[in-house]
Amino acid sequence: MSKLRTMVSGLVAAVTVTALAACGGGQGGEPTTNADGSTTLNMWTFADVHAAYYEEMAAQWNKANPDKEIKLEVTVYPYDDMHNKLQLAFNSGEGLPDLVDIEVNKFANFVRGSTPPLMDLTDAAAPYKDDVVQARLDLYSKEGRVYGLPTHVGAFVAFYNTELLEGAGIDYTTIETWDDFKEAGTTYSSATGKAFGVASTGVNFVEPLVTAQLGGQFFDDEGKVQVNSPEAVEAISMIKEMQDAGAVSTIPGGSPDTEEAYGAINNGDYAAIVYPAWYTSRYVDYMPDLAGKVAIAPAPVPEDAEFKTIGGGGTGAAVPLASPNKELAAEWVAFAKLSPEANVAVWEVLGFDPVNMSVWEDEEITKNPENKFNKYFQTNLFDVLNDVKDDIGHFESFSNPNWPTLDNTFTTVTLNEIYENDVPVQEALDKAQSDLQNELGE
Amino acid sequence: MLKQILYSKRLAPYIFILPFLITLAVFWVVPLGRSFVMSTQEVLYGQATFIGLDNYERLWRDSIFWKALYNSIRYMVLTIVLLVPIPLVLAAIVNSRIGSPRLKGFFKASMFVPALTSVVVAGIVFRLIFAESGSAMMNQVADFFGFGPVRWLREDLTGLTALLALALWRWAGVNMMYFIAGMQAIPSEYYEAAAMDGASKFRQFIHITVPNLKPTIVYVVTISVYGGLAMFLESFMLYAGNNSPNNQGLTVVGYLYRKGIEENNLGFASAVGVVLLVIVMAINITYLLASGTFKKEEV
CATH class of the missing domain: 3.40.190.10 (Periplasmic binding protein-like II)
Incomplete structure (x- = not known):
């Protein structure tokens, strides 16, 4: 029996060593140059x-x-x-x-x-x-x-479908604050029966924007999670109130940046999207029917905003x-x-x-009439950006090491609870806070 | 010397099972041991710190883990409830003398085909079938019956319905095959004797077929317990990723994947894996003991 045991253990050891050896290597080494010097x-x-x-x-x-x-x-x-x-x-x-x-x-x-x-x-x-x-x-x-x-930079801006807004008698250039946005949205949705803006459950974007505009963060100064801070509660309550008033609605796919949402927006089901500036590419690539009908404007702000906008994504x-x-x-x-x-x-x-x-x-570049983005949109992105340039805040929470975990909790649970299941904002955020504290071991 | 070993009656069986033992050791026992070790560590790139039972403690307090466990157990119980009786009845029909053999052959083949398709493809197709828009297939069906459109994958119970539909479509044929194989091993004398005593087809099914199929049923239930608790890909494909509204589609394995791969917390994920192993073993061993599988055959 002992001979067998030695043999078996020897074999197992040999196989294991080979397997482990195969896992090593591949670290660093000499630069690899091709024959032609590249x-x-x-x-x-x-x-x-x-x-x-x-x-x-x-x-x-x-x-x-x-x-x-x-x-x-x-x-x-x-x-x-x-x-x-x-x-x-x-x-x-x-x-x-x-x-x-x-x-x-x-x-x-x-x-x-x-x-x-x-x-x-x-x-x-x-x-x-x-x-x-x-x-x-x-x-x-x-x-x-x-x-x-x-x-x-990904500065947040607002995209308005002017054709739809004019049909409802709304002038987007008068929208400056979130109150204006809410009023316009309520008027629009009661006039047309369609949705105006978006309350995303699958993406955590507008919530950080409004929280930052109010001078808040999702983490405290020591980097510990603080999602139920007064600013966060105020910001998300504001969006929830807009939803209750009919100014923002949930969207198929959960956020404007999904296949289902592109279809809905292209279809004219949503008239106003507040999103980072890079959303221009989604319009040009995925919503060809809206060419020439969309205007870019600064993102709405609260009264006495700390910042006008932040970078997102x-x-x-x-x-x-x-x-x-x-x-x-x-x-x-x-x-x-x-x-x-x-x-x-x-x-x-x-x-x-x-x-x-x-x-x-550099206006030669930004105002180039041949540019496909300039052709698509009624207004020039850089006019809007230069307008808010000195008021772009940095939302530090985005760079917190625990942001991925927070973002996951928000986009799977918290935002769904608030916008889909009507859980009170304070309650949903308190729950998120205690879940996150446990998850992060804080 | 070599001949002696190869011809030795005592050693031969071990040599024959050696390939299996080596695979078991290298790909199962070693990783399992490593998982136990890692579940007590915080693992970062190239560093591992011993943190005792911290991972288990946090797991215990994590409401999402309990939600995932609830989802997995609920799915497992419902798949067993659906995937034992339905295939059993289908097998009895196929095995009976009703219908032409050619028709039954076609039926068997078409029931089995879903098991051969990839879950990835099936998941995507089911996602489109259960999409939110009014033109999606299930919503047209709902419309025909006068309700809807239903937001299938946004609500808990309708989402579960979609998952169960996928499981039923995919596994009913496989389980039916197991049962047919089991039924064909039952001696036809039993049925003849019962028929002579005047037993109806239904009574024959209850009193002859089902008791004689016990080993097959035990086997199907055992693999379904494991399959149900370890389900991941179906939900992953149906919800186009690991994140579903309110984690309604999150399973224990999905949770392990989220923690280990998506959030780079391999120590914590190992703890999830160990807990899942303990649960599966506890359920299965209890069940196998209760159903008498470990007892000596009574002839």
């Missing part, structure tokens, strides 16, 4: 439009830097799949790309702990630092180190520490996201509000 960089992203943009930026880089040519290979995965795959790759140290787009709601997951697996991009960003909105770099920073580079491009080509990848990605050339492309290709503010003032 370097292949693998990149993951979760949006087709981003891929098109990066390819354009790679071509521009190669033209300017023939000695450091890159071959960019972008792979587009669905949103959840890409972030989950990345998480597993980091945990196992296997199969990582050289560059990756990480969405802001997931970013905090990747900079947890004292040794994040991402490269410090502070030096790479340094040449462009003075021209870009600092708050957007802060979003992807931890302890003074920049781990991701932003694409856009975003994607941080990051470089995994394990990439053998990380130096070159960092240099390229700083060029591709922060340089003036890049920021022109951010507007022209993606239709986003670029983080390099010098672009905002």
Whole structure:
């Protein structure tokens, strides 16, 4: 029997060792250069439009830097799949790309702990630092180190379907405060029987906007969760009151940024969308029937607002520490996201509000009549943005490491309870607070 | 020497099951042990800190875990309630002398086809069938009966209905096959004797078919307990992701996935996995003991 036992355990050990050995390796190593002197960089992203943009930026880089040519290979995965795959790759140290787009709601997951697996991009960003909105770099920073580079400011604006509003006798230019918005919405919905604005259950966006406008946050000064603060309760109660008055309604799909919602908005079922500026691309790509009928205006504000708007959403491009080509990848990605050339492309290709503010003032670019976004909308995005430029607040809660957990609780439970099941706002937020405290161990 | 080992009557059985033992050890016992260890740690990139039973303590207090457990258990119980009697009756019909063999062959095949389709595809199709808009298939059916449109996937019970419809569509054929196989092993003399004594078809089914099918029923229930509690992909596809309104579609495995993969908290997720294992084992062992599976066969 003992001979058998030795044999079996020997075999098991051998198999285990081989299996474990196969898991190691793949860390760092020498840069990998192709025969023609170029370097292949693998990149993951979760949006087709981003891929098109990066390819354009790679071509521009190669033209300017023939000695450091890159071959960019972008792979587009669905949103959840890409972030989950990345998480597993980091945990196992296997199969990582050289560059990756990480969405802001997931970013905090990747900079947890004292040794994040991402490269410090502070030096790479340094040449462009003075021209870009600092708050957007802060979003992807931890302890003074920049781990991701932003694409856009994502300032909240309002999109109005003027054809529908005129039909109901409403002039969108008179809407300045949330009270005006509520009044217009109530008039509109009682006149037409259709919905005016949106109360999203699947996306936590307008709630942070109003909370920030009132000077509040979802976390306290020490970074501990505080979702039932007076400002948050006031902000969400205000939206709930608008819903009760008929000025905002829930939308198929749960938020304006879903397939079902694009159809409904394109159909004229909703007349006003308050969303970050990058929503321009959704109109142009998914709602062709509304071309020429939509005006962009500043987002409504409360009386005595602290800020007029904040940045919402975003994607941080990051470089995994394990990439053998990380130096070159960092240099390229700083060029591709922060340089003036890049920021022109951010507007022209993606239709986003670029983080390099010098672009905002260059009328040759912003007012180009051939631009597809300028053709689509009645008003110019940059007129609206320049109007609120000095009043863009930074909602610090977005960069809190526990934001992903908070966001998940809000978009699965809290906002549903409030807008779908009519649970009182204070009660729903108190519940969210105690659930989150338990979940985060605070 | 080698010959001695290979021809040894005592060792041969062990050598034959060795491949299985190795796979079991490498892919099951080792990961299971690691999960136990990780469930007492906080795991970050390249660092693991021992935190004792903290994960279990937080799990105990987490209302979403209880919600997920409630969802899983409810789903498991209802799938057993649906997926044992319905396939059993269908199997009895197929096994009887009603209808032409060709028709029955076609029926059997079409019942079994759903099991061969991918859950991913099926989930997407069911999502479209149960969509919110008035033109979606189920809402047209509802309209025909004079109600609706129903917001199927937004409400708890209608969402559960969609999940159960998917389970029924997918697994009824498989369970029916198990039962047909079981029925064909019952000696026809029993039925002949019963018929001579004047027992009706219904009484024959209750008093001969069902008792003789006990091993099959025990097997189907056992795998359904595990299948129901471990369900994840169906809900993931139906709700287009792991987040459903008020977590109405969240299962224990979905919760594990959310914690471990989506929120990068592998230690906590390991604790969820360990708890799920304990629950499944407790239910199944109790059930197998109660149904007498571990007793010696009485001949």
